[in-house]
Amino acid sequence: MSAQAILGWSLNIAEFCLVLAMACAALRMLRGPRAQDRVLALDAFYVSGMILVLTFGIETGTTVYFEAVLVIALLGFVGTSALAKFLMRGETIE
Amino acid sequence: MMVATDLPDWAAILTSVLVLMGAILTLIGTVGLLRFKNFYARVHAPTLGTTLGIGCVLLASMFYFSILQSRPVLHEVLIAIFVTITTPITLMFLVNAALHRDWSEGDGHVPAKQTWKKSKPVKDDDEV
Numbered sequence: 001m002s003a004q005a006i007l008g009w010s011l012n013i014a015e016f017c018l019v020l021a022m023a024c025a026a027l028r029m030l031r032g033p034r035a036q037d038r039v040l041a042l043d044a045f046y047v048s049g050m051i052l053v054l055t056f057g058i059e060t061g062t063t064v065y066f067e068a069v070l071v072i073a074l075l076g077f078v079g080t081s082a083l084a085k086f087l088m089r090g091e092t093i094e
Numbered sequence: 095m096m097v098a099t100d101l102p103d104w105a106a107i108l109t110s111v112l113v114l115m116g117a118i119l120t121l122i123g124t125v126g127l128l129r130f131k132n133f134y135a136r137v138h139a140p141t142l143g144t145t146l147g148i149g150c151v152l153l154a155s156m157f158y159f160s161i162l163q164s165r166p167v168l169h170e171v172l173i174a175i176f177v178t179i180t181t182p183i184t185l186m187f188l189v190n191a192a193l194h195r196d197w198s199e200g201d202g203h204v205p206a207k208q209t210w211k212k213s214k215p216v217k218d219d220d221e222v
Binding site: 002003004006007009010011013014015017018020021022024025027028034036037039040041043044047048050051054055057058061063066069070073074076077080081083084085087088 | 101102103104106107109110111113114116117118120121123124125127128133136137140143144147148151152154155158159162167169170172173176177180183184185187188190191192194195
């Protein structure tokens with residue numbers, strides 16, 4: 001087995017692991033007993049999605065995915081902090 | 095598989111090891127998110143993905159594109175810095191909100207709220 005084949009297979013296995021991680025986070029988001037569990041699961045979901053898009057970028061060999069990862073990171077930060085602020089105060093914009 | 099063929103073997107092996115390590119660490123983190131019993135225990139688990147998981151995958155990406163284009167490709171450092179800065183901030187917001195909610199509901203599982211007047215002043219080591 002050549003090294004390129006090993007790289008391709010390990011990228012596929014990594015994508016499978018990351019999809020499984022996103023499924024775990026989604027399950028916690030559906031099941032989470034309280035709102036803060038759901039927000040935490042959403043944050044973990046965003047991070048797993050970011051890593052999944054990064055592995056897509058390595059697999060296709062293009063750097064276009066990098067901008068998508070940056071946008072996902074930004075939206076994850078804004079979304080999670082807005083939801084945390086909503087849980088704290090009951091309103092997001094004062 | 096659309097993996098580039100003009101990559102030296104050692105670079106391919108190193109990239110695959112780093113990507114696999116990052117993905118498996120992220121998976122372990124989210125399994126912990128699913129399995130822990132308490133919210134305050136669950137907060138710790140996904141940070142495995144946000145620190146070491148994304149760090150390994152970004153390192154692999156940097157390494158792969160630097161070897162492939164035979165020039166340093168370092169724009170992934172931006173993502174690393176951004177994630178490293180924002181994750182503690184969001185989790186601190188979230189845990190503050192959760193503590194606030196538990197205190198206001200009188201949940202017995204969290205310790206009582208400490209006020210500065212009641213508690214004794216804690217003496218730091220560098221104050222001596």
